[in-house]
Amino acid sequence: MDLLDRFARGDLDAFELLFRQFERDVRGWLVRLTRDSAAADDLTVEVFWRIYRAHARFDPTRSFGAWARRIASNAALDHLRRVSRERGARDVRPARTPESTGRQDVNVRVERAFLQLPPMLRVVADLAFVQDWPHDEIAEALGISRSAVKSRAFRAMHQLKDALRREGIES
Amino acid sequence: MNTLSDEHVRGLLKAAIPPPPTDARRGEIWPALRRRIHDGRQHPLRIDYALIAAVVLLCLLRPSVIEFLLLHL
Numbered sequence: 001m002d003l004l005d006r007f008a009r010g011d012l013d014a015f016e017l018l019f020r021q022f023e024r025d026v027r028g029w030l031v032r033l034t035r036d037s038a039a040a041d042d043l044t045v046e047v048f049w050r051i052y053r054a055h056a057r058f059d060p061t062r063s064f065g066a067w068a069r070r071i072a073s074n075a076a077l078d079h080l081r082r083v084s085r086e087r088g089a090r091d092v093r094p095a096r097t098p099e100s101t102g103r104q105d106v107n108v109r110v111e112r113a114f115l116q117l118p119p120m121l122r123v124v125a126d127l128a129f130v131q132d133w134p135h136d137e138i139a140e141a142l143g144i145s146r147s148a149v150k151s152r153a154f155r156a157m158h159q160l161k162d163a164l165r166r167e168g169i170e171s
Numbered sequence: 172m173n174t175l176s177d178e179h180v181r182g183l184l185k186a187a188i189p190p191p192p193t194d195a196r197r198g199e200i201w202p203a204l205r206r207r208i209h210d211g212r213q214h215p216l217r218i219d220y221a222l223i224a225a226v227v228l229l230c231l232l233r234p235s236v237i238e239f240l241l242l243h244l
Contacts, residue, residue, distance in 0.1 A: 012205075016201065027196055106183070107186060114184060157180060170175065
């Protein structure tokens with residue numbers, strides 16, 4: 001019986017082998033989405049815990065890596081929503097220091113506008129606009145359709161422009 | 172009226188948003204995961220026992236439930 005079949009039947013040794021094989025990819029993906037190494041470490045445990053719990057639902061004929069990445073995307077989004085709620089309560093924003101130069105000041109305002117996006121739109125905007133990922137790859141990694149990525153990228157761009165205008169950046 | 176183009180917004184974002192961090196993880200996480208799996212395996216057992224106890228109690232208090240359960244098992 002191969003590794004994926006053994007994992008689907010709940011074999012812990014098979015799961016450990018898969019963990020060793022995919023841990024780096026999953027953590028790297030979590031770092032990309034959350035931009036926070038410490039959070040990514042904690043989320044890696046959470047993601048593999050979710051993977052193990054869902055072993056009976058895994059189809060051994062499908063890619064384990066793609067499945068793991070989708071579970072990681074959901075965990076990262078849960079984390080970003082939680083952080084957003086806490087940020088909303090505390091209104092933590094990038095600080096504007098008196099010695100900020102013009103360029104730094106623009107960057108602070110852009111980052112503030114970016115952080116105002118809802119987590120799902122922020123993740124799509126980050127991958128599509130900052131990290132230049134093709135829509136197909138974003139769709140695969142987030143477990144959504146290509147048209148959903150396109151629509152979210154469009155909404156993210158629209159909301160970003162509004163937020164930038166509120167920040168006084170218009171051209 | 173907003174005069175920002177999509178390309179301009181992309182450029183602003185790339186300049187303002189730092190690249191994702193590249194530092195390595197803190198240490199081995201398999202032991203923590205293994206511990207969590209073992210803890211998790213024990214919790215459903217407790218829930219199972221609680222459910223069995225609740226059903227037994229219900230059957231003792233209302234014997235008509237036994238007939239209902241037999242019909243649905």
